[in-house]
Amino acid sequence: MNYRITHRTTYSYSAPVAVSHHAARLRPRDTETQRCKEFALSFDPEPDLFTEHQDSFGNQVSCFSIQKRHARFEVISRSLVTMSPVLQPDPAQTPPWEDVAALFRDPVPIDLLDPCQFVFRSPLLVHEMPLRDFALPSFKPGRPILAAAADLCARIHREFVFDPKATTISTPLAEVLEKKRGVCQDFAHLAIASLRSMGLPARYISGYLRTHPPAGKPRLVGVDASHAWVSCFVPRFGWVDFDPTNDCFTSLDHITVAYGRDFSDVSPVRGIATGGGHHTVGVGVDVEPVGS
Numbered sequence: 001m002n003y004r005i006t007h008r009t010t011y012s013y014s015a016p017v018a019v020s021h022h023a024a025r026l027r028p029r030d031t032e033t034q035r036c037k038e039f040a041l042s043f044d045p046e047p048d049l050f051t052e053h054q055d056s057f058g059n060q061v062s063c064f065s066i067q068k069r070h071a072r073f074e075v076i077s078r079s080l081v082t083m084s085p086v087l088q089p090d091p092a093q094t095p096p097w098e099d100v101a102a103l104f105r106d107p108v109p110i111d112l113l114d115p116c117q118f119v120f121r122s123p124l125l126v127h128e129m130p131l132r133d134f135a136l137p138s139f140k141p142g143r144p145i146l147a148a149a150a151d152l153c154a155r156i157h158r159e160f161v162f163d164p165k166a167t168t169i170s171t172p173l174a175e176v177l178e179k180k181r182g183v184c185q186d187f188a189h190l191a192i193a194s195l196r197s198m199g200l201p202a203r204y205i206s207g208y209l210r211t212h213p214p215a216g217k218p219r220l221v222g223v224d225a226s227h228a229w230v231s232c233f234v235p236r237f238g239w240v241d242f243d244p245t246n247d248c249f250t251s252l253d254h255i256t257v258a259y260g261r262d263f264s265d266v267s268p269v270r271g272i273a274t275g276g277g278h279h280t281v282g283v284g285v286d287v288e289p290v291g292s
Contacts, residue, residue, distance in 0.1 A: 001252045001289065005079040005208055007226070008284045009269045015277035016069045022271030025206070025258040026077035027060040034256060038080035045070055057265065059258040075269060080290075081255055088249045089237045091146035100145050100235060101199035115233040118201040122261030125193045130177060135194035145200070149232050149242060150249075152194055156187050157247035169263070184245040185263055188228040191244045192262065201233040203259050205241060206266040210253040210287040224287040226268060231259065255287065 007026060028036040047064035055061050066073060103109065108116045138152040159180060166181035173193055176186045188204055195202035209227035229243040229250060241250040258266040273279075 001083045002291065003079075003081045003083065003208075003210065003255060004288045004290045005077075005081060005255065006284075006286045006288075007077045007079075007208075007268070008282075009075050010282040011073045011279055012282070013071050013273070013276035013279045015275055016071050017066075017073075017276040018069060018274045019065065019067050020070075020073065020271055020273035020276075021065045022063070022075070022269060024062045024064075024075060024077070024269045025055075025059050025266055026062065026075075026079075026268055027257070028079050028081050028207070029059065029256050029258065031256060033084040033086050035082045036079055037082055038078070040078050042076045042078070044072075044074045055260075055265075057258070057260050059260070059266065083252045083255065085252065086241075086250055086254075088240065089146060089234065091150055092144055094144040094146040094234050094237065096142050097139055097145040097148050097198065097200065098141070100233075103235065104199060104201060115201040115239075118203045118233070118261060119196055119199060121196070123264045124262040125173065125189060125196070130174065131190075131193045132197035134177060134190075135197050138194075139198050145232070145234055146240060149191075149195065149240075152191060153230075153242050153244045154247050156190055156244040160187060160190075162245065184225075184228045187244040188230050189262060191230045191242075195230070195232055203231045203239070204262045204266060205229050205231050205256055205259045206263070206268065207257045208255040208285060208287050209243075209246075210255070210289070212253075224285045226283060226285055227254070228263070229254065 027039045048067040049065040051063045139148045161181045163181040176182045192202040231239045231241045260266045
């Protein structure tokens with residue numbers, strides 16, 4: 001399956017900006033089941049400085065500065081991605097979650113040092129007793145780790161309401177847990193914090209989700225979504241992704257862009273500006289299936 005992806009981010013300012021600096025993580029990653037065959041960025045206005053590097057998680061970061069007055073700024077990424085089927089392990093055949101958690105207590109084997117970094121608290125996620133209390137019903141003694149993760153995923157989907165107006169990027173996870181409302185970022189954070197509260201490695205995935213139009217309706221351009229989901233480390237199988245917003249393991253419709261400890265590591269576009277007054281951000285995503 002091939003996808004051509006267009007991601008448009010537009011900043012509009014109430015007053016002119018003198019200078020702005022931005023960092024973007026927009027290039028889809030290469031994985032065992034995904035290849036980014038083409039990638040390009042375009043800007044309006046054009047940046048005065050532009051550099052690229054990889055962060056500590058292997059995500060490509062594009063850094064750019066606009067050093068002239070502007071009241072609007074737009075960055076568009078265009079990608080061509082090839083996807084292969086995701087082969088998910090049988091949850092019942094994965095090891096008990098307690099055995100996995102035991103691997104990440106001191107001393108941690110050297111070959112597990114990379115996933116071990118995803119056991120600890122991170123900038124947006126801290127271990128709190130209410131989170132462990134929320135996780136515990138899914139983690140019954142001896143339960144296979146992916147069976148427990150799937151149950152956790154299903155409970156979030158069943159007990160929480162998707163509500164774009166309920167939260168913002170800065171809403172604390174404790175508030176999400178109390179109100180039981182939020183968006184994909186909140187549900188991914190909740191699943192990750194729950195897994196980590198049980199001593200299990202979990203990381204945050206940012207990417208795209210292809211949406212399917214209702215039967216008989218045309219596909220609309222620009223209505224696909226930036227999305228977030230979760231990856232859980234399973235010995236012998238590696239990282240396994242699941243989507244609590246949609247109560248499923250990931251499929252050919254999930255396109256990975258970046259991963260990190262939480263959203264703060266993988267924000268698609270972030271920056272700072274001198275001046276500008278109030279600003280609004282508009283985002284449009286189109287995920288178009290194309291021929292081979």
